[in-house]
Amino acid sequence: MHLCYIDEAGNGQTLDPERPDAPPVLVVGGFTVPHTQLRSLTWAFLDIKKHYRPQLQHAEQLSDLIQHEIKGSDVRKNLRAGNHNWRRAAMDLVASLLGMLKEHEARILARVWIKEVGQAFDESGVYPASVAALNETFQAQLAHEHSRGMMVLDSRTKVKNAPNVHCVTTRKFRTGGDSLRGVIESPVFGHSDTHTLLQVADLLVSSLLFPIACHAYLSDVTWNVHCDDAYRPLREQHGEQLKNLQFRYQDALGKWRGGVVVSDRRTRQPSSLMFGLPKRAAVPTPTIPGQLTTPHAEHPKSGPGSTLPLVP
Template identity: 40%
Template sequence: MSGKWRRGSVPIQWIYAGTCQLHLSLTVSYTVGSKDSWLYRKGSKSYSRLPAAIVVFGAWKLHILYIDESGDTGQLPAQPGANDQPVFLIGALIVDAANVGDLTHDFIDLKSRFYPGLVGDCHKHLDRILPEIKGSDLRRNALRGRRNVRRHAIGFLEKLLEILQNHDVRLLSRVWVKPLGQRFEGRAVYTSSIQWLYASFENFLHDQDSLGFCIADSRDPLNNAIVAHSVFTQKFQSSSAAYNRALELPTFAHSENHAGIQICDILCSALLYPIAAEAYCSGHVGNIHVQPSAAALRERFGAELQTLQYRYQEPLGKWNGGIVVSDPVGLRNAAWMFSL
């Protein structure tokens, strides 16, 4: 790392030669402390440069990409069984790092309001992030519960989407409809989906003149390493400048302490999965995963999901990002996710 400075408010260049490969130009006022800890000041704000060659963000924005999934990567038999999953999807939420605190508190308040029994043993407010409301449970309640149970689950989802809109959260998702009786390359599907999410996130960061960081729900060490390496090879190959604004490879976390991952799980499992299964698999899959009642979710939430998307236009004019569906059976596009 190298830098230039002089007394007062001046342009400062930092070149980070490590994993981030960033070239930042910042204008800051600063106060020099001890040799191993420099403190920079801009107005009433402070920015710290750590000894381990950490980038100084200054006035740059930072966004976080939270990733989760729903379904499995197994093959769908020609005659699907009672629990064979016809859809696999990976979803992601883009959150402004400045909004993470408020988003977390709003989510905890929502959990406490709708599920007081779930958080009843948590005597401290912040401890209520630990017990999770699983998206699969909400899906069951919204689709197959009794009337009051359904209304309760739908009410929770309505308020959750309202929170996401209030905090300007954006949605990305890659949806895969499995072909009947044909090979489904689960590993390739997973890694290509993560790469697609990173590419879409990179475009978002460019549009916002921001930097980014990714936190994904942890699977297992082997699969985590495979996914991270698929991003690593694209980020650091000499012939490519991919993911320059994403600071690092995906980091994998357990969801208990991450509101972003918990919310992403709910959107993937309670909304995107049942809507996709009903929209694209009705007629050729007849099991518990394809519920006719999911059409009501599509009608109620389709427009809001469409609004939450982050979409961008490629140089040749093609639109990308948002929710993208691969449907080798019916050859239908993502529009079926949003309307009947």
């Protein structure tokens, strides 16, 4: 059996210069994990929490450790406006997160929506469509693994929750057959302060996918606070690993689907921009005849990661 944990980053605000803090993208995504890895993954994440929030090492109750959240929005803030130690700690945290997911056989899936400047964004339609698409990917993985599974969504409000599930329920129980046979039930909802792995989904979506999407597709939107070149290292250092952690599959027509799928409404750029900067052709360095060339010195390796600043 597999579990799938889904969270979102961004909202339906219109991207407009008069709202410089409006999220320029909406990301709905998360990860899948075999149920045999749940306990180990949970404790690995709690250890990460204690490393980057040292005060948690003295927590008297396990519930205190579980309920304390490291929010992806705080990680982004440290990358944009923090000092050198804070930025390094934020990058180390993301690296620890991806390493943990890889070690526990997790697979990443997401829908990323790039907004158009000045155009209304229908969150009420986009979010359910994303959940439906992610369930298709989840079903494909379950079929590939000969497994069964269930999806857990981060709970918002009842009014917002219900439409996100109806699209899956109707597909499972409509006349003519169940197209999501491996998914044993419609998605259920959890709260991140009680479902620890929803916190992992939040960090993945909010501290990695969201800022990478902003940098990859909206770097020219300089008036928006979320479009910051401070996110470049995320794309450079973690893009390849993010690519390798996807679950991708071929449909009946041989088309590749799943993984991290981007709908770019601005410039129609491909999803591959999420996985690193475009490669440029190497330009040969001119040399003077008879002159010896000296190889560039390697950058010194950074020391052990520091802790993230405490956020009230």
